[in-house]
Amino acid sequence: xxxxxxxxxxxxxxxxxxxxxxxxxxxxxxxxxxxxxxxxxxxxxxxxxxxxxxxxxxxxxxxxxxxxxxxxxxxxxxxxxxxxxxxxxxxxxxxxxxxxxxxxxxxxxxxxxxxxxxxxxxxxxxxxxxxxxxxxxxxxxxxxxxxxxxxxxxxxxxxxxxxxxxxxxxxxxxxxxxxxxxxxxxxxxxxxxxxxxxxxxxxxxxxxxxxxxxxxxxxxxxxxxxxxxxxxxxxxxxxxxxxxxxxxxxxxxxxxxxxxxxxxxxxxxxxxxxxxxxxxxxxxxxxxxxxxxxxxxxxxxxxxxxxxxxxxxxxxxxxxxxxxxxxxxxxxxxxxxxxxxxxxxxxxxxxxxxxxxxxxxxxxxxxxxxxxxxxxxxxxxxxxxxxxxxxxxxxxxxxxxxx
Numbered sequence: 001x002x003x004x005x006x007x008x009x010x011x012x013x014x015x016x017x018x019x020x021x022x023x024x025x026x027x028x029x030x031x032x033x034x035x036x037x038x039x040x041x042x043x044x045x046x047x048x049x050x051x052x053x054x055x056x057x058x059x060x061x062x063x064x065x066x067x068x069x070x071x072x073x074x075x076x077x078x079x080x081x082x083x084x085x086x087x088x089x090x091x092x093x094x095x096x097x098x099x100x101x102x103x104x105x106x107x108x109x110x111x112x113x114x115x116x117x118x119x120x121x122x123x124x125x126x127x128x129x130x131x132x133x134x135x136x137x138x139x140x141x142x143x144x145x146x147x148x149x150x151x152x153x154x155x156x157x158x159x160x161x162x163x164x165x166x167x168x169x170x171x172x173x174x175x176x177x178x179x180x181x182x183x184x185x186x187x188x189x190x191x192x193x194x195x196x197x198x199x200x201x202x203x204x205x206x207x208x209x210x211x212x213x214x215x216x217x218x219x220x221x222x223x224x225x226x227x228x229x230x231x232x233x234x235x236x237x238x239x240x241x242x243x244x245x246x247x248x249x250x251x252x253x254x255x256x257x258x259x260x261x262x263x264x265x266x267x268x269x270x271x272x273x274x275x276x277x278x279x280x281x282x283x284x285x286x287x288x289x290x291x292x293x294x295x296x297x298x299x300x301x302x303x304x305x306x307x308x309x310x311x312x313x314x315x316x317x318x319x320x321x322x323x324x325x326x327x328x329x330x331x332x333x334x335x336x337x338x339x340x341x342x343x344x345x346x347x348x349x350x351x352x353x354x355x356x357x358x359x360x361x362x363x364x365x366x367x368x369x370x371x372x373x374x375x376x377x378x379x380x381x382x383x384x385x386x387x388x389x390x391x392x393x394x395x396x397x398x399x400x401x402x403x
Contacts, residue, residue: 001036003395038105060090098121136398139159143169164336186314188318216302220304228305249284
């Protein structure tokens with residue numbers, strides 16, 4: 001089976017830093033290849049090469065618009081979003097690469113698209129070649145219910161969502177029949193994370209943290225919808241209730257988005273810093289790090305205070321794979337991850353008091369939580385190995401039905 005994996009036009013796949021979708025596409029491509037699938041991964045980048053596990057990587061320049069594409073891009077950016085400025089160029093480049101793959105390697109069984117701006121090229125390819133290539137759309141976020149998205153959805157044969165929450169929204173917003181929409185959960189490579197106590201102790205020593213001190217960890221971008229200002233209130237309440245122990249908040253993540261930081265992001269970070277100072281919190285800002293598994297190792301509890309409908313956050317999966325308990329608001333797809341564990345990790349109300357209550361309860365009962373059970377939960381349901389097998393089976397079944 002020959003599959004094309006279309007990554008986003010925002011960051012390379014794999015990304016040098018950040019890029020949850022781009023990293024997911026890369027890791028899924030690797031796992032599909034190990035299952036015997038011929039995978040062609042297309043993303044922005046500088047050079048073409050073949051991975052040792054036979055993932056063929058094809059790239060196109062992030063910038064390369066001709067005069068007409070530049071004019072079209074400016075018009076699109078004005079009437080829709082700046083993110084769509086390169087839409088014409090991107091899909092022209094993708095159409096050429098997809099056509100070259102078919103000419104050089106043979107018929108393409110399926111094209112698996114992961115982003116709105118890259119979603120037009122597969123449709124054009126199938127229309128021009130009149131091949132029975134299966135078109136698969138993967139929704140990593142809730143789609144906007146506009147006419148363009150609805151039109152795109154009608155041209156795709158199989159729709160995948162990273163959680164049941166997103167699946168329901170795809171059916172409702174894009175008017176796709178439920179039998180065409182399936183869940184392939186967001187996933188991580190669990191082998192990248194560890195439960196090693198020695199690493200925990202060494203990292204705490206490096207950061208000047210004693211073994212008996214409480215470490216709360218926040219991982220993610222620093223933007224208002226991620227709720228770091230709520231976490232400041234939560235930490236204040238935790239410290240008040242556990243006053244016999246030092247409470248430290250570790251923050252790991254960039255200020256704003258990797259590919260589109262704004263002045264308002266820096267302003268929000270300054271606001272949050274003022275809250276930390278006001279509440280006299282003990283905060284260590286790690287920033288972005290490529291050694292995030294070692295940062296997780298230091299934590300006693302990971303707090304995910306997302307205020308938006310987070311579809312299926314990698315942070316929750318990474319924390320559990322590191323054998324760390326997680327408390328979070330019950331929003332988006334988060335209950336699908338934490339709800340079946342049997343522990344009381346979810347705050348039903350989006351209020352700092354409620355989230356703090358959950359955090360204090362967990363911290364006082366850490367000895368009753370089986371850390372291995374947390375990791376096994378991710379290995380069985382949210383690993384890239386499981387996601388790749390599910391994806392392969394769904395594509396094969398759809399190809400049989402179409403044939």
